[in-house]
Amino acid sequence: MIADFGEDRLVAALLARLPVGAGKRGGVIAGAGEDDCALVRPSGAKHWQLLKTDCVIEGVHFAPDTPPEAIGWKALCRPLSDIAASGGKPEFALVTLALPGSAAVEYATGIYAGIGRAAGEFGVEVVGGEKARSPGPWVVSVCLTGRVRRDRAVTRVGGRVGDRLYVTGRLGVSFGSGRHLTFRPRLAEARWLTRNFPVRAMMDLSDGLASDLPRMARASGTGFQIDPGRLPLSEGCTVAQALGDGEDYELLFAVNPRHAAKLERDWNKRWPDVSLTGIGALAAAGIGAGLEAERGFDHFQPR
Amino acid sequence: MIADFGEDRLVAALLARLPVGAGKRGGVIAGAGEDDCALVRPSGAKHWQLLKTDCVIEGVHFAPDTPPEAIGWKALCRPLSDIAASGGKPEFALVTLALPGSAAVEYATGIYAGIGRAAGEFGVEVVGGEKARSPGPWVVSVCLTGRVRRDRAVTRVGGRVGDRLYVTGRLGVSFGSGRHLTFRPRLAEARWLTRNFPVRAMMDLSDGLASDLPRMARASGTGFQIDPGRLPLSEGCTVAQALGDGEDYELLFAVNPRHAAKLERDWNKRWPDVSLTGIGALAAAGIGAGLEAERGFDHFQPR
Numbered sequence: 001m002i003a004d005f006g007e008d009r010l011v012a013a014l015l016a017r018l019p020v021g022a023g024k025r026g027g028v029i030a031g032a033g034e035d036d037c038a039l040v041r042p043s044g045a046k047h048w049q050l051l052k053t054d055c056v057i058e059g060v061h062f063a064p065d066t067p068p069e070a071i072g073w074k075a076l077c078r079p080l081s082d083i084a085a086s087g088g089k090p091e092f093a094l095v096t097l098a099l100p101g102s103a104a105v106e107y108a109t110g111i112y113a114g115i116g117r118a119a120g121e122f123g124v125e126v127v128g129g130e131k132a133r134s135p136g137p138w139v140v141s142v143c144l145t146g147r148v149r150r151d152r153a154v155t156r157v158g159g160r161v162g163d164r165l166y167v168t169g170r171l172g173v174s175f176g177s178g179r180h181l182t183f184r185p186r187l188a189e190a191r192w193l194t195r196n197f198p199v200r201a202m203m204d205l206s207d208g209l210a211s212d213l214p215r216m217a218r219a220s221g222t223g224f225q226i227d228p229g230r231l232p233l234s235e236g237c238t239v240a241q242a243l244g245d246g247e248d249y250e251l252l253f254a255v256n257p258r259h260a261a262k263l264e265r266d267w268n269k270r271w272p273d274v275s276l277t278g279i280g281a282l283a284a285a286g287i288g289a290g291l292e293a294e295r296g297f298d299h300f301q302p303r
Numbered sequence: 304m305i306a307d308f309g310e311d312r313l314v315a316a317l318l319a320r321l322p323v324g325a326g327k328r329g330g331v332i333a334g335a336g337e338d339d340c341a342l343v344r345p346s347g348a349k350h351w352q353l354l355k356t357d358c359v360i361e362g363v364h365f366a367p368d369t370p371p372e373a374i375g376w377k378a379l380c381r382p383l384s385d386i387a388a389s390g391g392k393p394e395f396a397l398v399t400l401a402l403p404g405s406a407a408v409e410y411a412t413g414i415y416a417g418i419g420r421a422a423g424e425f426g427v428e429v430v431g432g433e434k435a436r437s438p439g440p441w442v443v444s445v446c447l448t449g450r451v452r453r454d455r456a457v458t459r460v461g462g463r464v465g466d467r468l469y470v471t472g473r474l475g476v477s478f479g480s481g482r483h484l485t486f487r488p489r490l491a492e493a494r495w496l497t498r499n500f501p502v503r504a505m506m507d508l509s510d511g512l513a514s515d516l517p518r519m520a521r522a523s524g525t526g527f528q529i530d531p532g533r534l535p536l537s538e539g540c541t542v543a544q545a546l547g548d549g550e551d552y553e554l555l556f557a558v559n560p561r562h563a564a565k566l567e568r569d570w571n572k573r574w575p576d577v578s579l580t581g582i583g584a585l586a587a588a589g590i591g592a593g594l595e596a597e598r599g600f601d602h603f604q605p606r
Contacts, residue, residue: 017412092354109316112318113320
């Protein structure tokens with residue numbers, strides 16, 4: 001069964017069932033299973049387009065007593081965090097609600113109020129979606145498009161040995177503190193970064209540093225070294241929690257060490273309220289492989 | 304609760320919670336709640352873009368014993384039918400699977416095999432998606448982009464009093480016959496139509512003619528008259544079933560009566576295996592309002 005199989009293997013098994021060359025033909029820059037967002041060039045378009053879909057499910061990503069506005073906020077801010085990590089600007093959203101016929105109308109409109117608040121705040125146009133009856137838990141699925149200039153698009157692929165690794169904000173206990181319902185996607189920070197510094201690889205931390213950093217390093221063909229003592233811990237959080245909890249929605253990125261001093265200086269001036277922490281560096285392939293033992297979050301493991 | 308509230312009212316209540324002017328600002332041609340697809344113009348793009356999301360849910364759109372390949376086929380072909388109805392050509396897809404950790408890996412890969420077959424057949428690039436653990440029924444959600452030339456995009460809005468109404472194929476008992484799992488979206492037929500005839504309004508029949516035709520007429524600001532005796536019934540199907548069953552995935556469209564004779568002649572030559580039936584005409588607003596009593600399918604009513 002899938003819980004024993006592991007998420008990354010499942011993705012590989014699924015992709016093997018698509019047509020040969022799928023996602024690799026004209027117009028596809030980063031395809032299925034490769035990055036935070038798909039990166040495509042629709043025919044007739046000047047900019048590259050980012051595509052992302054993401055869902056939150058009752059009992060997994062929110063509790064039955066979570067206020068509906070918070071659910072809506074989280075449902076839209078999660079894929080916004082992926083658009084941010086790709087250096088993009090969000091454009092259009094489609095929202096799917098799967099909900100029981102017995103659900104209260106006010107609960108559904110509350111979810112939309114949260115989606116609407118995030119849409120207004122981050123400049124997203126909700127242009128459609130679907131309402132489906134489901135016998136099961138509530139599901140809110142959001143599909144987002146974004147745009148990015150070709151020379152500013154960032155994937156997980158470009159990191160090089162020696163690049164400094166940074167994370168924004170603080171890590172760990174996002175569920176315990178409720179931050180997973182109120183976080184703000186780092187859209188403005190990421191756009192500032194890609195405009196001003198040659199960011200070589202970037203992703204958002206959704207599954208926890210111990211799962212996500214190895215993915216970025218693998219995509220870049222490198223390993224990594226980090227100093228666990230330097231991790232920016234959330235209040236009351238252990239190193240293991242900061243590595244494994246997930247749902248941080250912070251940026252993890254790699255920068256040429258030559259730019260490190262200027263980056264830190266400029267960051268603190270521009271974003272005085274958001275911490276930036278150098279946690280280590282990309283290293284030769286193979287180094288760092290032990291970190292995955294600290295992995296906490298697998299989508300198919302009960303937590 | 305939502306089941307008593309009705310789908311169209313629910314949509315209106317949800318859209319009221321989005322920011323004022325949402326979906327109506329720069330780049331949005333048809334927004335939330337308006338058409339089969341959202342129609343947008345991403346910045347820097349020459350073509351218009353179609354956006355559509357759609358999901359199938361175990362116990363609602365397929366049975367627990369439905370072969371997984373058929374589920375995957377249906378999951379991708381449903382939104383393809385909406386792209387067809389807008390006159391578009393599909394480009395990219397994102398696929399979300401929400402599934403229990405106890406699910407068999409072969410079931411998931413079977414769904415992807417069906418998605419892959421449809422993707423290959425209709426020229427879709429699957430560029431990403433998400434796998435989420437869910438305690439509930441299987442959900443397969445597909446988000447699709449498509450492109451359409453500005454002068455060939457068709458919505459529900461352009462119909463005029465006197466336009467002839469046509470449907471492709473045969474209607475009714477899609478669930479009973481299994482056709483809902485094997486249908487082919489009318490992409491090629493719709494592109495041929497929009498290339499060769501001034502189609503004024505078009506949509507795909509997913510909820511049944513008795514639900515869908517009033518929607519198209521309302522969007523066009525007209526009423527309608529149909530001759531129930533002329534409906535193209537599926538084998539062993541009653542008129543009430545053809546009106547109310549839903550899941551036909553056929554095209555319904557309106558054409559200036561001047562073009563009717565040539566359309567019928569050319570259609571039969573070009574698409575000898577797909578019937579085209581004139582079922583009536585658009586009429587003055589208000590005429591036809593009684594048809595909604597025949598509605599069978601509401602997403603929030605048990606069926």
